[in-house]
Amino acid sequence: MSIRKKLNIREGDYLQVYLENNEIRLRKIEPVRPLSAEDPIWRLIGAGESGKADVSEHHDRYLAEGEIRRWKK
Structure with a gap:
């Protein structure tokens, strides 16, 4: 099963990308x-x-616009 399916990630969903130790999460x-x-x-x-x-x-x-701006930082 694909990761997208397991996490129920669809086109248009928001993802937070961050670095933890030497891993991209x-x-x-x-x-x-x-x-x-x-x-x-x-x-x-x-x-x-x-x-x-x-x-x-x-x-x-x-509220949503503020959260999106915060996520994009």
């Missing part, structure tokens, strides 16, 4: 799950100053 990264409407984080929306007027509407997208 790969790790599949699961996407960020959207929050439910009942999540307490929604009470905090608007409490801080991000400079973005649409944080409550696009909260999950901003």
